[in-house]
Amino acid sequence: MTPGKTRGERCLRATGSRGSAMALVQSQQITGSGLEAKVFRPLLSGKKMVSHNLDDTLSLLARTPSALDALLCDLPEIWTHRNEGGKTWTVFAVVAHLLDADRVNWMPRTRHILEFGDTRPFTSFDREGGERGIKEKSLSQLLDEFADLRSENLAVLRGLNLQPYQLERPGRHPALGAVTLSQLLAAWAVHDLTHLHQITRIMAHQYREAVGPWSKFLGVLYCDGHSLPA
Numbered sequence: 001m002t003p004g005k006t007r008g009e010r011c012l013r014a015t016g017s018r019g020s021a022m023a024l025v026q027s028q029q030i031t032g033s034g035l036e037a038k039v040f041r042p043l044l045s046g047k048k049m050v051s052h053n054l055d056d057t058l059s060l061l062a063r064t065p066s067a068l069d070a071l072l073c074d075l076p077e078i079w080t081h082r083n084e085g086g087k088t089w090t091v092f093a094v095v096a097h098l099l100d101a102d103r104v105n106w107m108p109r110t111r112h113i114l115e116f117g118d119t120r121p122f123t124s125f126d127r128e129g130g131e132r133g134i135k136e137k138s139l140s141q142l143l144d145e146f147a148d149l150r151s152e153n154l155a156v157l158r159g160l161n162l163q164p165y166q167l168e169r170p171g172r173h174p175a176l177g178a179v180t181l182s183q184l185l186a187a188w189a190v191h192d193l194t195h196l197h198q199i200t201r202i203m204a205h206q207y208r209e210a211v212g213p214w215s216k217f218l219g220v221l222y223c224d225g226h227s228l229p230a
């Protein structure tokens with residue numbers, strides 16, 4: 001738990017973010033069809049890919065715990081403790097995986113590249129490792145631990161004051177081969193997004209039948225297969 005903050009305060013903070021977004025919309029005086037036009041017209045075309053920027057990555061990585069809090073805090077367990085069938089993950093398991101990845105994957109590999117470069121490969125990451133030691137924990141506890149650990153990790157990462165030449169430093173992934181530190185940090189951000197996507201997909205699955213014929217308009221119900229474990 002973040003010192004001095006209770007779970008309720010963190011939930012309120014997340015709600016406050018939503019309020020800020022609404023205020024932004026109102027401040028821009030976007031109404032009616034004008035809103036639609038502005039929302040659906042991109043500021044920048046997605047066809048031109050941007051290169052990795054560490055500040056942009058840090059901004060996103062810092063936001064994920066609040067996003068998870070806002071979405072999941074105090075939800076009924078039908079949303080958080082049910083899966084998509086078979087041995088697929090629950091939302092609870094995904095949060096445990098994100099926590100585990102912050103513990104044993106991203107920052108340890110950052111240090112590994114800085115220390116060893118590509119002279120020795122990373123230790124393999126056990127994607128199921130998040131399941132160990134969580135049976136007695138609540139989702140609230142996992143969210144708190146994740147928020148605290150992410151905050152600590154980002155403080156360490158900022159403290160490294162990484163320079164461009166360091167971001168280009170090569171590393172060796174045990175399965176993927178040659179990578180760079182820049183790619184590792186970009187992948188950390190997109191790993192968050194992958195699992196946010198997976199979380200909303202798992203949640204939507206619970207109402208797969210309940211929505212009746214609307215299912216044909218609800219794309220999240222048809223996006224199996226592009227969120228393989230990462």
Ligand code: NI
Pocket residue numbers: 097191195229230
């Ligand atoms: Ni993953």
